Amino acid sequence: MEKLIKILKRYKIFILLFAINLIILFLYPSIGKKSMELSLKNTFEMLSVIPPIFILLGLLDVWVKRETMVKYMGEGSGFIGIILAFFIGSAAAGPLYAAFPVAGVLLKKGSKLSNVFIMLGAWSTTKIPLLLFEASSMGVKFTLLRLVLDLFGIGIIAYFTERLLAKDERKEIYTKALNQ
Structure with a gap:
């Protein structure tokens, strides 16, 4: 339970933004859909950039x-x-x-x-x-x-x-x- 609380604290901003996106999706479906699409696009863009950066950082750290x-x-x-x-x-x-x-x-x-x-x-x-x-x-x-x-x-x-x-x-x- 303590570990779950630690994880929730660490990702509180992400969870809050996801909840806001869900609320917008239910209250204003067209805007919410666009918001979710943009959030997913940004997430995938970030996931495509971060792994190579971390590999280079690992090499920098070692070399x-x-x-x-x-x-x-x-x-x-x-x-x-x-x-x-x-x-x-x-x-x-x-x-x-x-x-x-x-x-x-x-x-x-x-x-x-x-x-x-x-x-x-x-x-x-x-x-x-x-x-x-x-x-x-x-x-x-x-x-x-x-x-x-x-x-x-x-x-x-x-x-x-x-x-x-x-x-x-x-x-x-x-x-x-x-x-x-």
Whole structure:
């Protein structure tokens, strides 16, 4: 019984959203049907993205030693860590929700918190395919301007976010990453 309660607590948002979908389906069948279709489509899309990400994360976890990650993306990594974080985020494939397990592994391996923030920011705004599409539709000048502003913006936000977190908050983030 205790295990069931733990599972219910863990998936409470999913259960709540499923219940809301069911209520909508019964009250407004046409809207509910569309809502269920979209929910299923999104679920299948997520299930098609997450397994490859977890396989790559498993390989990263096994192949890259913690000492190597600390050296190149840890506290003393400096500019190299920033560049690597931007590269990982920009070269990555998949939607933003796939970035969070990657961030967890980076934290677990000893990456500096601001470098993880940079990777997340780059993942969401500086993806290479997005830049190519944007350049073809909006023009190279616009794309380069947005990219430069994003690079500086992401770096500044990551730096200040890390600095504004209290030491115990940073420690809690690392602890949660290690316990996952």
